[in-house]
Amino acid sequence: MSFLREAQICIANQTARKSLNAFIGLAGGPTILRKAEAADTQRDGGPLHGRLIAVKDNICTSDLPTTSASGILKTFTSPYDATVVKKIHHAGGIVAGKTNLDEFGMGSHSKCSYFGPVTQSNAEGAEALSAGGSSGGSAVAVATGQCWAALGTDTGGSVRLPAAYTGIVGFKPSYGLVSRWGVLAYANSLDTVGILVQSTQHAKVVFEAINGYDEQDPTSLLPSTRARISESLSQRRRNSSLRIGVPLEYNIAELSPQVRRAWTSALEFLRNQGHMIVPVSLPSTKRALSAYYVLAPAEASSNLAKYDGVRYGTRAEGPDGAEGVLFSKTRGEGFGDEVKRRILLGAYTLSAEAIDNYFIQAQKVRRLVQQDFDRVFSLANPLLDGGRTGRQDTDQAVDVLVCPTAPTLPPTLESLEKQSPVEAYVSDVFTVPASLAGLPAVSVPFKASQRGEGEGQEGNIGIQVIAQYGDDNLALDVARMIEETRRT
Template sequence: MSLLAAVEASLKHGTLYKASNAFVQWTDAGYIRAAASVADKRCSTGHQLSPIDGRLIAIKDNICTTGLPTTCASNSLKGFQSPYESTVVKKLRAAGAIICGKTNLDEFGMGSHSTNSASGAVNQGTGGELSVGGSSGGSAIAVASQQCWASIGTDTGGSIRLPAAYTGTVGFKPSYGMISRHGVIAYANSLDTVGILSRSVKDVQQVFAITRGHDTWDPTSLTEETRTKLTSAAKARPRRPNLRIGVPVEYNVAEINPTIRTIWQQALERVISAGHEVVSISLPSTRLALSTYYVLAPAEASSNLAKYDGVKYGNAASKPKLEANVLFATGRGQNLGDEVKRRILLGSFTLSASAFDNYFLQAQKVRRSVQQDFNAVFGIPNVLQESSAANPEGVDLLLTPTAPSFPPKLASLAHYTPLKSYGDDVLTVPASLAGLPVISIPTRTDTFGLDTPPGSVGLQLIGQYGNDDFVLDTAGQLETLLWNR
């Protein structure tokens, strides 16, 4: 299919799936067609800027763009136009990609089902009954419904991978610091990671090749020297004729849907039949990972979102109370959603003098234990941590389910408690705490001869820190194995 035909098809799907509420803002269709025509001429004359030249790519609405508003799906930023563009968007434009719009999300990235949005809930677009996951739900369903070729999201505790699992797309969270966060509106700085969603591993690799790299504007961006060290460490991993895949016993939680567990087991059998080794490993600290995440992330959020007071930054209250000490509270109360307020309150408490030692400090210690557990099972060391050493008997990668359950119906979420919703992240959070590269790959349930509920089952492949290319290359092999391609 030519670029022009692909663009027209995406615009058509944008109309067909408008009810999915994937986008909060589309780029003008005339501009998209004109940009696609120019890109098509470049490609036909051998002057293609990159493999993604002329491709439609959507951007999650917590990533700054100069041509479109950036609202984080929050009334506090309604109508906000960023004066600068994020590094990731600059790189995509320079490579010829066409930014087709901004995608819907849970407000400020806080949620697991893309329902906590001032722009309304996102849905699967097939009657609107199923969750798309969160918080990058708009980015995921935009790809799944072919409204764009690929999309950029953010992953703090599973916000790319959970939507990928629910929508049958490929979702990649790189190692922390691989892709610049400059221009990404912060939720939790030490966890926020820019990532990619598309319909194949190959497409993800092409976007990653463009967007990765050191950025002086991002203090958390890995330097070129560090990237070289990571590449050298990856090349020095134990050489074996086949892969050694680890299965963490702690990930086999009771909450996993029996059908998902069966698919996981049968996928592992396929891995074995392809000549690879599957071994059981233990990551004991991961049992504490979910509770640790929901101490650390809200703590950072409470600090990051303090600026949205409606006076110095963000929209003011529509009906402000001018009495002493209530002006800020009124604006935040009117413009921030319930889940955001809940996490700000939780984070403020854990950072308070009376709770800091028992909550925040202890959570940081558990986070280090989670990182050390991962380091202990991988065959290559984490070169950023002196305590990490090479383990000749270690595994190359881990393979687990991405989500413990199938996508729930949106109507059922009304009966969810916050804790139940947080539990959907139980299998994605551990790798986020350790900053590891992870990719969620969809399975074809009919391949396994199973009668499954509507939706998709994602399996996630987890690698050692900085081992992103190896994770992606292996994911391509696994994709073929699972889809019989």
């Protein structure tokens, strides 16, 4: 199929699926078609040559507004492109538009947007389902053929959860491999640019295009460290049979029967392919979610302090300065409820009276989570001097971990209205641990082979593959194995 024809189909889908609210801003049909037509005549482009790539609207673009789905940035256009956007252009990709999200990436269902919630199609006459969050717009755009691939950001699962809910592939690379420069920060130590695509093969193509050191990003992994990781991976003895770890702590009471059965089926498939299934323990997992919702809001409260209508942001009309605070009206009107909630939570956990009992304790839990992962992986963490601490015996170590992406099927939008914010946070229980440790993780769609008696709810299920830091390609390779079940 020509790139022009592919672009025409994507634009037609954008029009037909407009009610899903996947995009905040589109690049424009004539512009896209002109670039796609040019791509057909110049076949020697980069790896993304002629492909339509959507970009989450918290990633800066100079030719389209960057709002982060917030009222306080509704009129903002960046004077520069983010590094990942530059890399898309350099690889021959065409930016299709800016996708909708939870405001500043804070949410699990893409319903906390100034521009309205993102939804996904469901069976005719059935209730609308959650698209997941915060990269729900990017996920829906890919799932409904409105673009070839999309970039999102993953702080605690914001790429993987939408991928699981919409039935596509969502990939969060190792923290520091892909540049964050030009990404509006939510939590600096967690934010990772991720990829949403229809297949793991496409994920590898996009990853290779955007992966690389960026001197403008202080969190970008240095070339020397990248070389050390490559050397470590090249020296590893790779057997045809992998050791697949199954985290026992992930078998929680909240796990729905459909998801549990899909997990079991995926593991059985891998066993039949000749791989060994090994139960492992990650005891700190039970505390990971609580630690995340202390650390992420703490960083957010600091990052969002600059949005005051003076330095950044859209200033509220009329006098601003109630109770002696210059920007109280601007921030009160500009931020949504979920953002306000997390700013307040973060400000409290960083206060003098609470920092020891909350923020410091959460940092300790984060370290324990990292140590749990290092203990079970056969590959030593390349970021640690001398390998690992507390290394397991070789017979007990594993190459990757396989677990569900989300504990339940995608909920209906109506049911979310009855949930408290804390209940919504539970959606991230399986994705947060890998984020705290900075590990590569892939969500791949999986269909359970059968339904249990009395189970009326249907929906997409995601199976997650987690690998040691820097072992991104192995995570994608195992995800591709699971992906093969859709063709058998």
